[in-house]
Amino acid sequence: MTLADLIPSLRTSIDRLPTPEIWPSTTRLTRSGDLTVGGVALSELAGRFGTPTYVVDETQIRANCRAYRHALPDVEIAYAGKAFLTRAVVGWIAEEGLSLDVCSAGELAVAMAAGYPAERIILHGNAKSPDDLKAAMRAGVGRVVVDSLDEVGQLGALATAQPVLVRVTPGVDGHTHTAVATGVEDQKFGFSLASGAAAEAVRRVLAEPSLRLVGLHCHIGSQVARVADFELAARRMVGLLDLVRDEHGIALPQLNLGGGHVVPYLAGDEGFDLSGFADRIRGAVHYECSRRGLPAPRLTIEPGRSLVARAGITLYRVVTVKHGTNRTFVAVDGGMSDNARPALYGARYAVRLAGRASQAPDAPVTVVGRHCEAGDVIAQDVPLPADIHAGDLLAVPCTGAYHHSLASNYNMVGRPPVVAVRDGAPRLLVRGETAQDLLARDVGV
Ligand SMILES: Cc1ncc(COP(=O)(O)O)c(C=O)c1O
Numbered sequence: 276m277t278l279a280d281l282i283p284s285l286r287t288s289i290d291r292l293p294t295p296e297i298w299p300s301t302t303r304l305t306r307s308g309d310l311t312v313g314g315v316a317l318s319e320l321a322g323r324f325g326t327p328t329y330v331v332d333e334t335q336i337r338a339n340c341r342a343y344r345h346a347l348p349d350v351e352i353a354y355a356g357k358a359f360l361t362r363a364v365v366g367w368i369a370e371e372g373l374s375l376d377v378c379s380a381g382e383l384a385v386a387m388a389a390g391y392p393a394e395r396i397i398l399h400g401n402a403k404s405p406d407d408l409k410a411a412m413r414a415g416v417g418r419v420v421v422d423s424l425d426e427v428g429q430l431g432a433l434a435t436a437q438p439v440l441v442r443v444t445p446g447v448d449g450h451t452h453t454a455v456a457t458g459v460e461d462q463k464f465g466f467s468l469a470s471g472a473a474a475e476a477v478r479r480v481l482a483e484p485s486l487r488l489v490g491l492h493c494h495i496g497s498q499v500a501r502v503a504d505f506e507l508a509a510r511r512m513v514g515l516l517d518l519v520r521d522e523h524g525i526a527l528p529q530l531n532l533g534g535g536h537v538v539p540y541l542a543g544d545e546g547f548d549l550s551g552f553a554d555r556i557r558g559a560v561h562y563e564c565s566r567r568g569l570p571a572p573r574l575t576i577e578p579g580r581s582l583v584a585r586a587g588i589t590l591y592r593v594v595t596v597k598h599g600t601n602r603t604f605v606a607v608d609g610g611m612s613d614n615a616r617p618a619l620y621g622a623r624y625a626v627r628l629a630g631r632a633s634q635a636p637d638a639p640v641t642v643v644g645r646h647c648e649a650g651d652v653i654a655q656d657v658p659l660p661a662d663i664h665a666g667d668l669l670a671v672p673c674t675g676a677y678h679h680s681l682a683s684n685y686n687m688v689g690r691p692p693v694v695a696v697r698d699g700a701p702r703l704l705v706r707g708e709t710a711q712d713l714l715a716r717d718v719g720v
């Protein structure tokens with residue numbers, strides 16, 4: 276028993292959360308039962324910016340960037356902007372010394388608007404449109420990862436001495452959800468290593484005078500936990516570097532191993548072994564290169580989720596509590612339009628009462644959204660205090676990745692604002708969408 280257990284007035288803002296690993300590391304419990312993040316109370320944020328609101332802890336994102344740079348000082352870390360992109364985020368990434376991946380003209384526009392140096396941008400996409408390619412050439416992006424033979428021709432027609440990498444499907448199972456398993460054969464991304472399509476793509480790029488082949492790329496999937504899967508992909512990719520050297524007499528200087536590092540969403544979920552990854556990937560690449568007499572390429576990795584997921588919290592207001600036949604539904608003022616992941620991947624989330632303390636015992640409830648689908652569930656069978664009622668504030672952790680970026684206007688619901696917190700101060704990064712915003716695009720009557 277601690278002193279704080281004996282003397283309630285000592286239960287101050289230093290109290291720890293029971294599951295700190297899924298909340299931003301600046302999260303604290305206050306005496307009144309509220310949470311603070313980045314020194315700002317969640318109830319204050321909800322009062323000022325409304326609900327739902329995405330809260331993002333700048334300190335956590337910067338700390339994650341530093342952890343990667345510290346673990347992999349000799350590896351280029353490129354943030355996969357699809358996970359969560361705003362101009363401010365681009366600025367943090369730039370200040371922390373990371374490169375940036377984009378996969379559309381829109382993401383590129385955000386990066387450029389933030390003043391990010393184009394030469395440190397990598398453009399991805401299995402079906403880049405002519406507009407994507409033209410925008411990238413206008414901006415002068417540093418590298419393009421080509422993903423189809425059509426693209427080789429289309430980019431070749433637009434480019435001048437454009438550095439490119441070839442996206443390879445290495446035939447590695449990342450043991451993840453099929454919707455985000457991108458290293459296996461028979462899916463839309465990349466050129467198959469096993470079939471010889473990757474070697475043919477290399478030939479075609481080399482034959483295109485306006486393209487300059489600088490390396491190979493693979494990305495085996497998202498939420499990948501096993502370092503061994505990344506290691507296998509790395510070994511296979513060095514095998515292809517070797518084939519390229521044998522066939523064309525060139526040692527490609529770059530190898531990009533993608534992102535996909537697992538993040539825990541619930542207490543007890545597996546975290547990513549970053550130092551194990553660093554050791555084993557570097558070891559595998561160096562071993563494979565030295566036994567083949569190849570110079571070791573410069574490595575790049577592209578984490579998205581693992582840099583931003585834990586930094587995010589979504590705030591909701593309870594609209595109604597309904598006692599159904601078998602379960603209690605706690606319905607909130609957001610849902611699948613701000614968090615598509617349960618519907619897309621069966622993703623599970625934790626949830627916590629914020630803004631007040633409750634002495635009521637926990638009871639299992641299902642937190643659901645406001646949208647017109649029975650599958651609009653935010654957190655299934657989660658414990659919340661039995662006195663939960665309309666007007667209560669709920670906080671859902673681990674919503675920094677693929678929430679804002681996957682949000683929709685389903686049911687003509689405006690997307691939530693994004694508010695950054697740091698050192699006790701909130702800062703609005705993206706304002707919430709209004710009905711006027713939604714109507715602005717409806718131009719025909
Ligand atoms: C090419 C590429 N790189 C990086 C990422 C980032 O993945 P994650 O956010 O899981 O790290 C993705 C998405 O899966 C991707 O498609």
Ligand SMILES: N[C@@H](CCCC[NH3+])C(=O)O
Binds near residue numbers: 357676677
């Ligand atoms: N949108 C997915 C991840 C996609 C990864 C991008 N290639 C998610 O929320 O988990």
